[in-house]
Amino acid sequence: MTINRRVFSCLAASACLAPGFARAQAAGAPTVVELFTSQGCSSCPPADALMVELAKEPGMIPLTFPVQIWDYLGWRDTLATPEFTRRQKVYAASVAGKRVYTPQAVVNGGAACVGSDFSAIVKLKGVTRPAGETRVRIEKADEGWLVSAQLGANAEGAHLLILPISSRETVPIGRGENSGRTITYANVVRAIRDLGEVKPGRKQVPVRRADMAEEQADGFAVLIQIGGSDAPGAILAAAIVSPDGTKA
Numbered sequence: 001m002t003i004n005r006r007v008f009s010c011l012a013a014s015a016c017l018a019p020g021f022a023r024a025q026a027a028g029a030p031t032v033v034e035l036f037t038s039q040g041c042s043s044c045p046p047a048d049a050l051m052v053e054l055a056k057e058p059g060m061i062p063l064t065f066p067v068q069i070w071d072y073l074g075w076r077d078t079l080a081t082p083e084f085t086r087r088q089k090v091y092a093a094s095v096a097g098k099r100v101y102t103p104q105a106v107v108n109g110g111a112a113c114v115g116s117d118f119s120a121i122v123k124l125k126g127v128t129r130p131a132g133e134t135r136v137r138i139e140k141a142d143e144g145w146l147v148s149a150q151l152g153a154n155a156e157g158a159h160l161l162i163l164p165i166s167s168r169e170t171v172p173i174g175r176g177e178n179s180g181r182t183i184t185y186a187n188v189v190r191a192i193r194d195l196g197e198v199k200p201g202r203k204q205v206p207v208r209r210a211d212m213a214e215e216q217a218d219g220f221a222v223l224i225q226i227g228g229s230d231a232p233g234a235i236l237a238a239a240i241v242s243p244d245g246t247k248a
Helices: 005-014 021-027 045-054 082-095 118-127 209-214
Strands: 031-037 060-066 104-107 111-114 135-141 144-151 158-172 182-189 193-197 201-208 219-226 235-242 245-247
Touching (some): 082 104, 082 111, 111 118, 144 158, 144 209, 182 219
Parallel strands (some): 031 060
Antiparallel strands (some): 031 104, 135 144, 219 235
């Protein structure tokens, strides 16, 4: 299944659960969609294609986390890491009824659905929208960028995460369920850097271009997330820098 811009626009327009979806996204806090996917999963390409389209939409921050759960089927995912696999399992225990599968999407750290189900993502966006005064923005600086976070009272127990990303990765699959296919992934996370718990108030963190280059990344996302990398929960605020610009 290929999702082009026209199809995406029709889906957005017809999503009765969230009329004016794109406008509402642009006006409010961005929606973070974490996709747990595998190159060895024949059901994943439609979800991977949806993430490519969501990356073009205002107010949407899709993040791709390749996982290892199907590596034993004959094709080792070239982008997956144990860290991402652990993250999916922690989410499964808290928001997905202990179910681990691909493609699996987690919306705003608060609810899960099938990663190719756009209507379900729209619905979960509405019920997981963060409340409170926590905000984050990213500005250009001499050596890279400056991340500025304003933490509200709802940020108790929240951590500041920096996620280096590769905005596009195109991978030819040599074996397994997707043998012979070439798949493009959007906003592939390369690492999770947990800078620790943050307290209510203001916090600024510099991010150097050189640090991103070490991760073979061309951008990064920032999450203010309850529980941090060890026990990920609700995402209170997010922003992303990619070659296309900054979204917050």
